[in-house]
Amino acid sequence: MAQLSADNHGLRLVVRYTVLGLIALIFVFPLVFMLMSSLKPDAQLLSDTRSLRAFLPVGDISLDNYFDAFRRAPVGLFIFNSVIVTGVTVVLTLFICSAAAFAFVFVDWRGRDLVLTLILATLIVPFETIAIPLLLIASKLPWLGFDGLTYGWLNSYQVQIIPFVADGLTIFLFVQYFKDLPGELIEAARVEGASWWQVYRRVVIPLAGPVLATAAILKFLVMYNQYLWPLMVVQEERYRPVMVGLQYFFQLNRAWGEIMAYLSLITVPVLAFYLFLQRAFIASIASTGVKG
Structure with missing residues (x-):
């Protein structure tokens, strides 16, 4: 048997x-x-x-297609731009959205449920409906940089980053995860005299490895595959991301081998990010827990 x-x-x-x-x-x-x-x-x-x-x-x-791809377009520049824009956006998004979710879940303040409802309501608004108004606003906003005070964010990194550092979906993910954390840990930390910032940084975030990884993956995919918004706000080649750079290979004589080479090259950062996040996620899971 x-x-x-x-x-x-x-x-x-x-x-x-x-x-x-x-x-x-x-x-x-x-x-x-x-x-x-x-x-x-x-x-x-x-x-x-x-x-x-x-x-x-x-x-x-x-490897001729790869050499031809670099001759046709500044592939390295496009990959660099996408990595910078995506990386900075992911980091800012994780911090801002997790801090906002922490305030919604653990801090008691008047109107928080209404504010959270309004934020979640933005999920039903397609980006295309606000793209033109957002473009008009971005074209007139001031920016203090190395060149001093300038007006208009077009043809820059910040115009590709700042409009996307906070979104309702990421806040919702953090809110749902934080609600399942044991409230006794938060109460014990507050009794010990920890400030809200210390509770967020030393108690909540170390336990948030799974949701951090999930939010990072979702945000990375959205930002790395951005096409419509960069096409609208970036006209200078030095700021173009990889998806806009793909247009170079469909102009004049179309070469499918070069297109495949370009796609292979721009996939490398995605695989590298996945492998890095996988190791970080496993390490986070292994180190998460409450010792008696």
């Missing part, structure tokens, strides 16, 4: 890992196709799409 149970358990594991492996292959295939296509000339790339050769490093393989 025990042997039969062990055999059934082993069979279930085989089936489970087989299914998970097939699902993983479905998600990996587009990345493999993109990478393999970036190494082939256009004629071979289009020909191979009719067979499994599209997923294999066969035929005339070289």
Whole structure:
């Protein structure tokens, strides 16, 4: 009987890992196709799409498409701009939204439920409906920088960052997570004389690893894939992000190998961010807990 149970358990594991492996292959295939296509000339790339050769490093393989992509557009500059804009926005968003959620959950003040409701109501407003008014406002706002006081945020990093550092979805995620934290920890810290800032920094944030990782991933994907807003507010090449830079490869003579090479290059920061966040998330989970 025990042997039969062990055999059934082993069979279930085989089936489970087989299914998970097939699902993983479905998600990996587009990345493999993109990478393999970036190494082939256009004629071979289009020909191979009719067979499994599209997923294999066969035929005339070289890095010419990558060199041609750098010659056609300042790829490194576009990646740098997107990393700066996305990284700064994610950091500011995590701080501002977590602090706001902390105030909504743990600090008792008049009107907090109404304010939270109004913030959540912004989730139903599409960005396209406020894009033009936001553009008009951003074109006249003052900014104190290295060049002194200037007016208008167009063609800058701040116009791509500041409008997105706070959003209702991220605040909602933090609010829901903070509500599940044990209130005894907060009360004990306050009894010990800790200020609200100390409670936020030393008690709540160290326990918020999962929601920090979730919010960071969602915000990273939104900001790194920004296209409409940068297209509206950035005309100078030195501030353009990767998605706007993709236009360079659809002008004049279209080269699919170069496009695949460009897509492969701009995917690197996404994979690097995921691996970094995965390690940080695991470390946070391992270190989270209350010692007796």
